Amino acid sequence: MSPLLELNDLWYTYPHAGPNPVAVLRGVRAEVHEGETLGIVGGNGSGKSTLLKILATLLRPTAGQLRYRGEPIGSVPTAYRAAVNYSAGAPLGFYPRLTAAENLRFFSGLKGTTLTRHGAGGLLDRVGLADQADVLYARFSLGMRQRLHLARLLLEPSALWIVDEPTNGLDADGVRLLQELLGGAPDRATVVVSHDREFLHRIGARILILKEGQVARCASLSS
Amino acid sequence: MRFTLLLIRVQWIDRRATSSFIIGITLQTALLTLALAHRATGAGPALVLACRAALLTCVTIVLLSAMSSVQNEFRYGTMENVLLGRVPLARLLGLRAASCAVVMSPALCLPFAGAAVAFPSVLGPRTLLLIAMLYLCLAAICYQCTLLLCQFARPSAAVPWFRLALLLVGMSVVPFPRARQVAELLPTGWVIAYAAGTRAVVALPMFLATVSLWTCAVWLAFRKRLRPSIERSLVDGRAAL
Numbered sequence: 001m002s003p004l005l006e007l008n009d010l011w012y013t014y015p016h017a018g019p020n021p022v023a024v025l026r027g028v029r030a031e032v033h034e035g036e037t038l039g040i041v042g043g044n045g046s047g048k049s050t051l052l053k054i055l056a057t058l059l060r061p062t063a064g065q066l067r068y069r070g071e072p073i074g075s076v077p078t079a080y081r082a083a084v085n086y087s088a089g090a091p092l093g094f095y096p097r098l099t100a101a102e103n104l105r106f107f108s109g110l111k112g113t114t115l116t117r118h119g120a121g122g123l124l125d126r127v128g129l130a131d132q133a134d135v136l137y138a139r140f141s142l143g144m145r146q147r148l149h150l151a152r153l154l155l156e157p158s159a160l161w162i163v164d165e166p167t168n169g170l171d172a173d174g175v176r177l178l179q180e181l182l183g184g185a186p187d188r189a190t191v192v193v194s195h196d197r198e199f200l201h202r203i204g205a206r207i208l209i210l211k212e213g214q215v216a217r218c219a220s221l222s223s
Numbered sequence: 224m225r226f227t228l229l230l231i232r233v234q235w236i237d238r239r240a241t242s243s244f245i246i247g248i249t250l251q252t253a254l255l256t257l258a259l260a261h262r263a264t265g266a267g268p269a270l271v272l273a274c275r276a277a278l279l280t281c282v283t284i285v286l287l288s289a290m291s292s293v294q295n296e297f298r299y300g301t302m303e304n305v306l307l308g309r310v311p312l313a314r315l316l317g318l319r320a321a322s323c324a325v326v327m328s329p330a331l332c333l334p335f336a337g338a339a340v341a342f343p344s345v346l347g348p349r350t351l352l353l354i355a356m357l358y359l360c361l362a363a364i365c366y367q368c369t370l371l372l373c374q375f376a377r378p379s380a381a382v383p384w385f386r387l388a389l390l391l392v393g394m395s396v397v398p399f400p401r402a403r404q405v406a407e408l409l410p411t412g413w414v415i416a417y418a419a420g421t422r423a424v425v426a427l428p429m430f431l432a433t434v435s436l437w438t439c440a441v442w443l444a445f446r447k448r449l450r451p452s453i454e455r456s457l458v459d460g461r462a463a464l
Contacts, residue, residue: 015455053303053457056303056307057307058303058306058307058454058457059454059457060454081307082309084307086303086304086307088300088303092299092300092301093299093300093301093303093304094299094301095233095236095299095301096299097236097237097240098232098233098236102229102232105225105229106226106229106230106233107304107308109225109226109229109310110304110305110308110309110310110315111308111309112309112310114225114226114229116225152304
């Protein structure tokens with residue numbers, strides 16, 4: 001059975017990087033299987049977030065190929081994007097002058113079906129923000145913003161979640177909620193960047209260690 | 224429909240956020256309306272002055288909306304989710320332009336209300352058609368300018384030049400030789416011609432033709448460059464400047 005997602009020799013060099021550009025990603029190879037969680041760890045500048053953006057098709061790799069269910073993702077990856085949910089994490093990512101409910105309704109509209117106020121309230125309830133539905137995003141704390149990001153991930157079912165530093169700013173209840181959400185759909189795969197190795201261990205993630213743009217190691221955390 | 228209403232709200236909030244902008248627009252609209260009530264000698268000239276006053280104010284709003292349509296997405300970090308949504312970016316920008324036209328309604332309609340108070344005969348189907356033409360014209364300009372501004376590393380630096388071009392070419396604020404003919408290259412020139420009642424037979428079809436031609440031309444020229452230029456900005460963060 002082919003993996004859900006294959007990363008074949010991915011290279012990435014930032015444009016406008018000067019006369020001697022250095023590749024941020026250098027031949028990254030990995031596989032993500034259905035229902036699996038892949039945790040990406042590494043130091044600052046190791047290319048973790050760049051790799052997530054490539055997986056979300058927000059950046060095109062300079063070289064190499066991304067394959068979804070065995071098929072290469074083309075230049076217009078409509079089907080792939082429909083199956084993927086990406087969260088860059090707090091503090092940004094929502095309109096600061098809209099309320100939490102309005103923000104959710106807006107982004108559900110971008111996904112194709114605009115939620116009603118009641119529908120948005122239901123999602124906010126799931127992430128513990130039911131009482132903050134009418135509060136402006138600008139007034140949210142970092143943890144509340146992170147919870148709203150989680151609510152956006154729940155807007156529609158998807159085969160793959162791509163999540164960048166989801167535990168940043170979350171309190172213990174928030175981290176527990178995140179764990180429940182990540183474990184809530186057994187067929188869904190997740191690629192998550194986090195500095196919190198304990199959290200990755202708790203969610204049973206397989207770990208990919210990035211060092212200077214290369215895969216230094218890929219194994220289960222226990223090994 | 225719910226989504227469009229939300230877009231209108233986002234536009235309204237974004238415009239309202241800058242108090243100096245709101246004060247400036249309110250003052251400009253009020254002053255222009257007062258001036259036309261004092262200067263116009265009859266219903267015909269009042270209609271032309273109202274049309275020019277509405278264009279003068281709304282062009283500023285349109286350009287600001289065109290700039291913020293993309294720039295604010297970077298500032299708020301929402302561009303990633305916009306790009307990954309099911310609504311194609313070019314269509315979303317079109318919807319935003321239409322929302323912008325709705326949001327500028329007070330600045331667009333107030334000069335006509337002033338003209339109607341001074342000269343009640345201004346009220347009529349011709350004025351209503353003129354207002355509809357203005358809405359269409361400004362929404363189209365907003366869309367075209369959004370697509371154009373996406374190509375600039377710093378859209379905010381390009382906006383004053385766009386405004387100057389629209390005022391000089393599209394509205395003939397400086398009466399250079401053949402200014403009227405040059406203005407008729409753009410839909411704004413035909414709106415003013417329709418308001419003035421000159422070349423009344425051709426003004427409406429020519430207006431529709433120029434709106435369609437410019438919108439199609441800009442769309443064809445820039446729709447494929449839209450995504451690469453946004454990706455470039457996503458990478459180096461220039462659009463957030």
